[in-house]
Structure formats: C-alpha cells, structure tokens
Amino acid sequence: MGKIYVGQSKLTxxxxxxxxxSGVQSxxxxxxxxxxxxxxxxxxxxxxxxxxISYQITDENIIDEAGNWAIWADLTFNDGRKLVGEPSKLxxxxxxxx
Numbered sequence: 650m651g652k653i654y655v656g657q658s659k660l661t662x663x664x665x666x667x668x669x670x671s672g673v674q675s676x677x678x679x680x681x682x683x684x685x686x687x688x689x690x691x692x693x694x695x696x697x698x699x700x701x702i703s704y705q706i707t708d709e710n711i712i713d714e715a716g717n718w719a720i721w722a723d724l725t726f727n728d729g730r731k732l733v734g735e736p737s738k739l740x741x742x743x744x745x746x747x
Contacts, residue, residue, distance in 0.1 A: 658709040666700030677723040683716030
C-alpha cells in the first residue's frame with residue numbers, strides 16, 4: 650500500500666486479528682489520532698476464519714490529521730465477551746509531504 654494522505658476518501662483500512670474470530674457479533678476499528686482524540690469506526694467482517702475486518706473510508710473529513718495514528722480491533726462476541734487488539738501504527742501524511 651502507498652502512503653495515506655490527509656483528506657483521502659478512497660481508502661480501505663484493514664485490521665488482521667491473526668486468527669479466527671468465529672462468533673463475533675460486532676466489530677469496530679478503534680483509532681487514536683496524533684492529537685490524542687480517540688474514536689472508532691464500525692467495521693465490516695471480511696473473513697471470520699482468518700480474522701480480517703475492514704472499514705471503507707469514503708469521506709474526506711475522516712482522515713483529517715497528519716502524523717502517527719494508532720488503530721486496533723475492538724470486537725464483541727455473541728456470548729458477550731470482548732476482545733481489544735494490540736494497536737498498530739498508521740502514518741498519515743500531508744499532501745506533498747515526503
């Protein structure tokens with residue numbers, strides 16, 4: 650994947666949970682922006698057996714800040730159990746930035 654830029658609106662954020670997430674009821678991708686504000690996106694279950702979830706960015710206001718973002722899986726299973734994954738770094742650049 651190439652670099653991610655502020656204002657990008659054709660992008661898929663994908664998180665690999667590194668194993669089966671069979672029985673998942675809801676899935677979100679949590680994020681922390683460089684300014685330390687936090688939130689989450691409702692994710693799509695791509696593959697329950699391999700543990701892949703994704704979120705489709707379609708609005709230029711979603712990726713709105715350059716710098717180091719953190720993203721992670723936030724899952725709730727049918728029996729009420731919850732699982733929060735380890736954060737991964739997502740670097741966002743300003744347009745024209747090397």
